[in-house]
Amino acid sequence: MSEVLLNEENLIDLSSENLSSNFLFELTNIIEKKGLQKKSVKINFGDINLSKSRLENIISVLKGFYIDLIMVYANSKMTQIAAIESGLTVSGQTAECIEQVSQEEQASQANLDENAYTGEDIEDATLEGLLWQETNSESEQKETFYIKQTLRSGQKIEKDGNIVIIGDCNAGSEIIASGDIIVWGVLSGLAHAGSKGDKQACIRAFKINAIQLRITDLLARKPDKIEIDKVGKPERFNPEEAKISNEEIVIYSLYQENN
Amino acid sequence: MSGRVIVITSGKGGVGKTTSTANIGTALAKNGAKVAMVDTDIGLRNLDLLMGLENRIVYTLVDYLNEKCKLHQALVKDKKNPNLALLAAAQTSDKTAVSPEQMKDICNKLKEDFDFVLVDCPAGIEQGFQNAIAGANEAIIVTTPEMAAVRDADRIIGLLEASEEILNYKLVLNRVRPKMIQANNMLSVNDVTDILSVKLLGVIPEDENIIISTNKGEPIVNMENTKAGTAYNNIAKRILGEEVDIPDFEAPPPTFVERIKNLFLTPACSK
Numbered sequence: 137m138s139e140v141l142l143n144e145e146n147l148i149d150l151s152s153e154n155l156s157s158n159f160l161f162e163l164t165n166i167i168e169k170k171g172l173q174k175k176s177v178k179i180n181f182g183d184i185n186l187s188k189s190r191l192e193n194i195i196s197v198l199k200g201f202y203i204d205l206i207m208v209y210a211n212s213k214m215t216q217i218a219a220i221e222s223g224l225t226v227s228g229q230t231a232e233c234i235e236q237v238s239q240e241e242q243a244s245q246a247n248l249d250e251n252a253y254t255g256e257d258i259e260d261a262t263l264e265g266l267l268w269q270e271t272n273s274e275s276e277q278k279e280t281f282y283i284k285q286t287l288r289s290g291q292k293i294e295k296d297g298n299i300v301i302i303g304d305c306n307a308g309s310e311i312i313a314s315g316d317i318i319v320w321g322v323l324s325g326l327a328h329a330g331s332k333g334d335k336q337a338c339i340r341a342f343k344i345n346a347i348q349l350r351i352t353d354l355l356a357r358k359p360d361k362i363e364i365d366k367v368g369k370p371e372r373f374n375p376e377e378a379k380i381s382n383e384e385i386v387i388y389s390l391y392q393e394n395n
Numbered sequence: 396m397s398g399r400v401i402v403i404t405s406g407k408g409g410v411g412k413t414t415s416t417a418n419i420g421t422a423l424a425k426n427g428a429k430v431a432m433v434d435t436d437i438g439l440r441n442l443d444l445l446m447g448l449e450n451r452i453v454y455t456l457v458d459y460l461n462e463k464c465k466l467h468q469a470l471v472k473d474k475k476n477p478n479l480a481l482l483a484a485a486q487t488s489d490k491t492a493v494s495p496e497q498m499k500d501i502c503n504k505l506k507e508d509f510d511f512v513l514v515d516c517p518a519g520i521e522q523g524f525q526n527a528i529a530g531a532n533e534a535i536i537v538t539t540p541e542m543a544a545v546r547d548a549d550r551i552i553g554l555l556e557a558s559e560e561i562l563n564y565k566l567v568l569n570r571v572r573p574k575m576i577q578a579n580n581m582l583s584v585n586d587v588t589d590i591l592s593v594k595l596l597g598v599i600p601e602d603e604n605i606i607i608s609t610n611k612g613e614p615i616v617n618m619e620n621t622k623a624g625t626a627y628n629n630i631a632k633r634i635l636g637e638e639v640d641i642p643d644f645e646a647p648p649p650t651f652v653e654r655i656k657n658l659f660l661t662p663a664c665s666k
Contacts (some may be wrong), residue, residue, distance in 0.1 A: 189507070270604060286592055288549045288550065288552055288553030289546055289549040289550040290550040290554070291548075291553050292552050304590075304592065306547055306549045306590060307546055307549070307590075308549065308550060324590075
């Protein structure tokens with residue numbers, strides 16, 4: 137797979153970024169600016185230290201854009217090991233020796249990472265986990281409020297429980313629930329799930345177009361876009377789910393594996 | 396006789412509420428209906444200017460409420476059409492001079508004598524807006540294809556839905572530029588109706604003649620062959636119950652070759 141020739145345009149350079157909570161947003165910004173959706177890319181992580189779970193996070197974001205990550209450049213030993221464990225091709229200043237070392241290390245690391253998934257397992261886990269992971273979650277014991285109306289700008293719904301809305305939630309509206317939020321329509325307003333600290337809480341909608349998503353005390357904002365934002369309804373929806381993964385809000389496309 | 400009371404509102408300022416009131420009112424009157432227009436933008440009145448009736452105002456809405464005059468004395472007749480009357484707002488008071496109950500009372504009195512009472516609403520969602528919608532049973536929401544205007548229209552629709560008096564509301568999309576929509580640089584008509592999920596009453600294309608008409612104090616529906624004037628006339632017909640198609644502003648105009656083809660094809664078909 138490394139035989140595929142790539143031009144510089146398909147290289148995402150993150151070496152100058154710092155590993156703040158905005159890291160994933162910067163990544164999506166770059167993808168959108170360069171129009172890299174559905175392409176094969178290389179990523180340069182520079183000196184950034186990434187744990188394996190953090191890297192898996194990035195890979196799942198890329199999957200959401202249908203991007204194939206074919207190579208990783210990293211100077212950090214930790215990132216290189218994480219990438220190799222995830223089954224990625226790694227290149228860096230010390231990549232070659234690292235690869236040898238890591239194979240030896242993997243045996244000893246395996247003891248430490250008993251709970252960690254291998255790269256393949258993670259893929260299955262994310263797919264199935266989307267729907268079935270939360271069977272024992274707190275949200276099932278909560279009261280559910282069923283609201284059948286279009287939520288317009290300036291309207292606010294705040295409930296102790298789950299909220300189901302049949303209709304769109306337009307920009308400027310607010311939904312706050314201590315449990316899950318499910319929108320049978322386009323979510324463009326502000327949604328805050330798990331407002332009382334339920335980390336299993338999630339937000340599901342036909343289309344998540346929200347300016348801000350909040351789950352517990354975590355916050356995700358919409359990437360800054362350059363072009364006009366067309367909010368028109370597509371002919372087919374691709375339902376999305378936002379939930380916490382490794383202390384960050386990640387939006388999963390519920391359809392991705394079928395495409 | 397009990398007429399229809401329609402409030403024309405938008406939330407955001409400068410999208411064409413007053414222009415729409417003047418033109419829809421004039422167009423309805425031209426179709427034979429008796430129309431009263433009420434300007435509720437007290438302190439910032441404009442409707443009289445657009446109608447060219449500024450110099451004829453003796454009494455205003457506030458004068459009537461203070462019992463300085465009778466209602467029919469405060470109604471200014473239009474220059475051209477005797478079916479059309481204007482109840483002007485006071486320029487020297489502010490919105491607190493009127494209460495929603497008083498507005499309701501005025502609308503109820505006016506609808507005894509007129510087929511249509513058009514209420515021109517001020518921008519914003521405060522007292523002025525509450526006054527304007529108090530007496531109305533129907534609403535026309537004016538918006539432009541810009542995010543800010545659409546957002547404000549959405550807010551207004553939410554407030555109208557909450558009001559029990561308003562039974563019916565429709566959307567007028569103003570200042571549409573077909574070329575910008577075709578170039579994907581402007582929200583299209585469908586984008587706006589998708590966001591707001593409201594029925595469309597009409598689409599007004601951007602027209603420089605509007606500026607000429609407002610400066611002259613002559614509604615554009617009285618001018619011959621203008622894009623905006625035709626669109627307003629069609630809106631009036633739709634309010635009166637006629638079925639007039641809304642033209643598709645998003646289809647690209649025929650190319651040069653197509654136009655030449657049409658030139659040759661038309662006579663061939665008629666033979």
